[in-house]
Amino acid sequence: MSAPLFLVDALPEGNECTLSGPEGHHAATVARLRVGESVLVGDGLGTLAEGVVTEVGRGVVQLRLGRRWHEQEPSPRLVVVQALAKGDRGELAVQAMTEVGVDEIVPWAATRSVVRWREGRGERSHQRWVTTAREAAKQARRARLPVVAALATTDAVAQRIRTASAALVLHEEAGEPLSRVAPPPTGDVVLVVGPEGGITPEELATFTAAGATPVRLGPTVLRTSTAGVAALAALSVRLGRW
Amino acid sequence: MSAPLFLVDALPEGNECTLSGPEGHHAATVARLRVGESVLVGDGLGTLAEGVVTEVGRGVVQLRLGRRWHEQEPSPRLVVVQALAKGDRGELAVQAMTEVGVDEIVPWAATRSVVRWREGRGERSHQRWVTTAREAAKQARRARLPVVAALATTDAVAQRIRTASAALVLHEEAGEPLSRVAPPPTGDVVLVVGPEGGITPEELATFTAAGATPVRLGPTVLRTSTAGVAALAALSVRLGRW
Numbered sequence: 001m002s003a004p005l006f007l008v009d010a011l012p013e014g015n016e017c018t019l020s021g022p023e024g025h026h027a028a029t030v031a032r033l034r035v036g037e038s039v040l041v042g043d044g045l046g047t048l049a050e051g052v053v054t055e056v057g058r059g060v061v062q063l064r065l066g067r068r069w070h071e072q073e074p075s076p077r078l079v080v081v082q083a084l085a086k087g088d089r090g091e092l093a094v095q096a097m098t099e100v101g102v103d104e105i106v107p108w109a110a111t112r113s114v115v116r117w118r119e120g121r122g123e124r125s126h127q128r129w130v131t132t133a134r135e136a137a138k139q140a141r142r143a144r145l146p147v148v149a150a151l152a153t154t155d156a157v158a159q160r161i162r163t164a165s166a167a168l169v170l171h172e173e174a175g176e177p178l179s180r181v182a183p184p185p186t187g188d189v190v191l192v193v194g195p196e197g198g199i200t201p202e203e204l205a206t207f208t209a210a211g212a213t214p215v216r217l218g219p220t221v222l223r224t225s226t227a228g229v230a231a232l233a234a235l236s237v238r239l240g241r242w
Numbered sequence: 243m244s245a246p247l248f249l250v251d252a253l254p255e256g257n258e259c260t261l262s263g264p265e266g267h268h269a270a271t272v273a274r275l276r277v278g279e280s281v282l283v284g285d286g287l288g289t290l291a292e293g294v295v296t297e298v299g300r301g302v303v304q305l306r307l308g309r310r311w312h313e314q315e316p317s318p319r320l321v322v323v324q325a326l327a328k329g330d331r332g333e334l335a336v337q338a339m340t341e342v343g344v345d346e347i348v349p350w351a352a353t354r355s356v357v358r359w360r361e362g363r364g365e366r367s368h369q370r371w372v373t374t375a376r377e378a379a380k381q382a383r384r385a386r387l388p389v390v391a392a393l394a395t396t397d398a399v400a401q402r403i404r405t406a407s408a409a410l411v412l413h414e415e416a417g418e419p420l421s422r423v424a425p426p427p428t429g430d431v432v433l434v435v436g437p438e439g440g441i442t443p444e445e446l447a448t449f450t451a452a453g454a455t456p457v458r459l460g461p462t463v464l465r466t467s468t469a470g471v472a473a474l475a476a477l478s479v480r481l482g483r484w
Contacts, residue, residue: 002414002463092334095465095468096338096465096467096468096471099462099463099464099465099468099472100460100462100464100468100472101460101461101462139463139465140462140463140464140465141462141463142462172244177484178484179478179479179482179484217484218342218343218478218483218484219343219483220341220342220343220382220383220384221244221341221381221382221383222341222342222382223337223338223341223381223382225338226337226338226341226342226471229338229468229471229472229475230341230342230471230472230474230475231475232472233471233472233473233475233476234475234476234478234479234484236421236460236476237421237476237479237480238479240421241460241461242419242420242421242459242460242461242476
């Protein structure tokens with residue numbers, strides 16, 4: 001198994017590093033690190049370092065850092081516009097998409113999203129997606145945390161589509177299969193995943209007018225929490241990322 | 243949205259069809275079908291028919307069937323050996339893999355599977371995977387239900403590998419990326435997904451001795467409930483299924 005990854009705000013200049021706060025608690029109490037164990041330390045912005053545990057205190061772990069390296073931001077960036085979904089389906093989608101390498105997730109208040117993010121609750125729901133992405137990125141040993149954008153309206157999604165290198169809307173009635181679309185070499189590839197009830201004809205018209213292509217993902221109907229991860233896997237093969 | 247799919251033991255010879263029992267209850271009470279609505283009816287073995295609701299009773303729905311067609315079994319078949327996983331992770335994997343088109347799922351009691359299926363509980367756990375696959379196949383509008391095989395030991399998995407056209411073991415330390423493996427045109431492609439704690443060196447040795455190739459799926463570490471669906475999506479693109 002890979003060494004576990006812990007996140008810090010910034011990697012220190014020297015080779016001594018302290019995990020404290022929630023990461024220290026996680027390292028000392030949950031992961032129960034012992035002196036001599038190997039870990040990875042990252043800033044979530046592309047820089048990773050190998051570390052060895054030199055001391056374990058109450059909620060604090062001391063590390064000696066070794067080799068460090070920086071991973072460039074991938075090109076093109078994979079951006080998924082994910083419609084809000086019922087129950088824990090939104091978080092399951094964020095978790096799985098983070099594992100397979102999404103670069104940015106844009107929560108979208110679609111017409112047929114049963115769930116709404118409003119006022120105080122909206123802030124908490126957004127924070128839950130951020131936390132889910134962070135935990136999933138640690139579990140997946142990602143050098144870069146995915147960005148979780150602010151909640152977007154349909155107009156804001158159309159604006160993202162206009163400035164993207166390519167935009168695809170997953171739609172079960174589309175004629176074009178996703179696997180036949182040639183992804184662009186740079187910029188943002190925006191993938192739109194609708195809610196459980198589907199994208200409305202008006203939303204589809206807005207997105208295609210903004211430049212998006214409706215595409216089909218296989219012969220079956222995918223749940224909103226499965227569509228994003230399946231599309232990212234398919235695109236990653238096409239892009240040679242995998 | 244696609245018309246909802248209901249399953250019957252066998253499609254009738256004529257054009258009258260009755261949904262009763264659990265499917266009738268689901269159609270009448272949960273989906274609340276109304277006279278004139280369109281549905282799909284299938285036997286889960288490849289035959290589908292279009293239907294229109296002609297009468298709704300208490301837990302019983304009458305349909306008039308129209309066009310019917312048969313989908314051949316895909317070739318090659320995609321078989322996932324899924325290690326037993328904690329909590330609801332096994333069922334989440336079965337659900338998502340069924341949506342993206344897995345043909346057979348083999349539950350595997352891996353050395354590091356924290357969960358065990360034993361005696362009475364084993365039968366119930368197996369039945370839960372069968373039910374999850376059936377519900378997911380309906381949701382995805384699949385003509386064929388995936389097979390959920392009996393719980394396999396490591397030796398039984400090795401035997402499946404020996405008789406497969408190709409076998410791949412997802413392993414984070416493998417050098418070969420999954421996307422570079424050319425899948426065979428016929429027979430069974432067996433994909434092995436390990437448990438949360440990973441595949442042991444002994445299991446890996448057993449599987450490679452039986453003819454399996456260790457492959458890597460992207461640069462990140464995938465959770466057991468994400469690995470199967472991501473690998474199936476990647477293979478479906480390679481096979482031209484998507």
